[in-house]
Amino acid sequence: MEKDTHVPVLLAEAIEALAVRPGGFYVDATFGRGGHSAAILDRLGPSGRLVAFDRDPAAVDHARLRFAGDARFEIHRGPFSMMTRTLDALGWRGRVQGILFDLGVSSPQLDDPARGFSFRFSGPLDMRMDPSTDESAADWLARVSEPELEHVIRELGEERFARRVARTIVRARAAQPIDTTAALAAIVRDAVPTRERGQHPATRTFQAIRLHINRELDELAQALPPAVEQLAPGGRLAVISFHSLEDRIVKRFMQRETKGDPLPHRLPVRETVRTHRLRLIGRAVRAGEAEVAANPRARSAVLRVAERTEHA
Numbered sequence: 001m002e003k004d005t006h007v008p009v010l011l012a013e014a015i016e017a018l019a020v021r022p023g024g025f026y027v028d029a030t031f032g033r034g035g036h037s038a039a040i041l042d043r044l045g046p047s048g049r050l051v052a053f054d055r056d057p058a059a060v061d062h063a064r065l066r067f068a069g070d071a072r073f074e075i076h077r078g079p080f081s082m083m084t085r086t087l088d089a090l091g092w093r094g095r096v097q098g099i100l101f102d103l104g105v106s107s108p109q110l111d112d113p114a115r116g117f118s119f120r121f122s123g124p125l126d127m128r129m130d131p132s133t134d135e136s137a138a139d140w141l142a143r144v145s146e147p148e149l150e151h152v153i154r155e156l157g158e159e160r161f162a163r164r165v166a167r168t169i170v171r172a173r174a175a176q177p178i179d180t181t182a183a184l185a186a187i188v189r190d191a192v193p194t195r196e197r198g199q200h201p202a203t204r205t206f207q208a209i210r211l212h213i214n215r216e217l218d219e220l221a222q223a224l225p226p227a228v229e230q231l232a233p234g235g236r237l238a239v240i241s242f243h244s245l246e247d248r249i250v251k252r253f254m255q256r257e258t259k260g261d262p263l264p265h266r267l268p269v270r271e272t273v274r275t276h277r278l279r280l281i282g283r284a285v286r287a288g289e290a291e292v293a294a295n296p297r298a299r300s301a302v303l304r305v306a307e308r309t310e311h312a
Helices: 011-018 035-043 057-066 080-089 107-111 135-141 146-157 161-174 180-189 203-215 216-230 244-259 289-294 296-300
Strands: 025-028 049-054 075-076 096-102 233-240 278-280 302-308
Touching: 011 035, 011 096, 011 107, 011 233, 011 302, 025 035, 035 096, 049 057, 057 075, 057 296, 075 278, 096 216, 135 161, 135 203, 146 161, 146 203, 146 233, 161 180, 180 203, 203 216, 216 233, 216 244, 233 244, 244 302, 289 296
Parallel strands: 025 049, 025 096, 049 075, 096 233
Antiparallel strands: 233 302, 278 302
16 A cells, blocks of 8 residues: 555634534445545444545555454545435435545655656646546647636636746647647746745646646536435534635535525515525634644645535
8 A cells, every 4th residue: 555645724623613423324426545434444433434535546446455354434437416326316315424635646646757747746647536537638738729728727827927827838749749748837937937935936827737638627516406405404514625616615605505595675475495416614714833734735735624514
């Protein structure tokens, strides 16, 4: 089994938020390297169950080795969108006591040059959560139009120099393929006139391309509503996000679900129409100074928690 270099962010806070019951049914929607899953299993009794999901085949292999022989645990390879049909097949709809999403990439993914997620190492420009599906970042960069590339970098990377970066990438690929992380990082570095303190100039562009290649924001937005349907009354939904775009989706979804169905303006409608499926549990939680000092990745993490109400 590979060395576990991933340190789960907000581990204690997330497990407390789930309020794990010994006999409950739980879902780890983003297994990673199993830190959260292990903590959930520690609190489950013999009748408790945990189902985990991950798109990364390396994460799935790790899970099967780490928890081999534990009848309470099973892992499924695939994106968030497969969660509903898997849990329905298990007969879990409306019976789940807690679902945890820990978004973003794991340390093993970032630290493996072959995966192409990080500009810290030179490697093939891949960036796929599941390397067997769709096209790599290098393939996409080879064909994308300049306007679309600019849009992705601006919207998903929140990069104010998106136009300049896109133009420079398109010019560079005309000379030779951009197929390594080092090559892309150098191109972006030359295109960005000023850098943010403590941040590599390519940070936002790499983030944007990764989010686009893996459809991460779309997957998240599509997964949250059916996740609520899987929860039992009193079941918890906990989501850890790492940048503003993810957190905005989670925050707005939870707020919307706490308000219920919108009422037609100026029309008499019974109050019972305004069913709400969630109620917020506390405020957004961020990592403390000690955790950030020990694990800088925790600096941007935000945990939001909501509970399923009695409304169907």
